Amino acid sequence: MLRRLIESLESCPMVRRGEYNYFIHPITDGVPIVEPALLREVACAMVCVMDLAGVDKIVTAEAMGIHIGTTLSMMTDIPLTIMRKRQYNLPGEVAVHQSTGYSSGELYLNGIERGDRVAVIDDVISTGGTMRAVIAALEGAGAEIADICVVIRRGEADVGRPFTTLVSIEVDESGVHVVDTCR
Ligand SMILES: O=P(O)(O)OC[C@H]1O[C@H](OP(=O)(O)OP(=O)(O)O)[C@H](O)[C@@H]1O
Numbered sequence: 001m002l003r004r005l006i007e008s009l010e011s012c013p014m015v016r017r018g019e020y021n022y023f024i025h026p027i028t029d030g031v032p033i034v035e036p037a038l039l040r041e042v043a044c045a046m047v048c049v050m051d052l053a054g055v056d057k058i059v060t061a062e063a064m065g066i067h068i069g070t071t072l073s074m075m076t077d078i079p080l081t082i083m084r085k086r087q088y089n090l091p092g093e094v095a096v097h098q099s100t101g102y103s104s105g106e107l108y109l110n111g112i113e114r115g116d117r118v119a120v121i122d123d124v125i126s127t128g129g130t131m132r133a134v135i136a137a138l139e140g141a142g143a144e145i146a147d148i149c150v151v152i153r154r155g156e157a158d159v160g161r162p163f164t165t166l167v168s169i170e171v172d173e174s175g176v177h178v179v180d181t182c183r
């Protein structure tokens with residue numbers, strides 16, 4: 001079922017970002033090209049593995065959760081909000097600090113009301129810094145997190161809550177190796 005995702009991961013290029021081996025893939029980077037069939041495969045798998053019952057809103061983080069979140073939103077008719085790296089100063093905006101293996105900054109949550117039941121999705125989890133920031137923002141806003149799903153798990157990050165992944169990978173100098181799948 002995840003044939004396109006697995007094959008494209010195992011053949012994708014990699015670059016160094018400081019000490020970090022950064023793999024480059026359509027789902028995590030939007031380059032070189034995002035094939036509709038791959039996006040459909042990923043979003044269909046998410047619909048299958050996630051608990052979306054009673055979910056009011058899908059939450060993702062800028063930038064590379066957006067194409068996945070949009071596809072899932074269109075398939076499920078559940079509205080989407082995107083945590084942005086830009087501050088809007090709207091009433092109720094929640095700011096949190098995000099750090100990854102190669103960057104750090106702020107993320108801003110808008111559009112969530114106390115008691116909202118939300119599903120969180122993202123493209124990849126590596127250090128878990130982004131997901132921990134997203135969870136902290138949602139807790140700060142008083143949301144109930146129904147489910148969390150990331151397409152690609154890289155490593156063993158702990159985000160303090162269970163989450164589902166479509167594939168788990170290991171990355172070394174020779175490239176990406178898929179070591180587990182959700183089905
Ligand atoms: O588990 P972590 O170490 O936090 O890494 C995962 C995060 O890194 C990437 O985001 P990034 O902040 O690079 O922004 P982008 O989506 O704009 O590329 C990716 O989209 C995840 O959100």
Ligand code: HPA
Pocket residue numbers: 021022023024025028029100101124125126
């Ligand atoms: O190696 C990576 N590639 C793409 N996106 C990422 N986000 C965290 N790590 C990575």
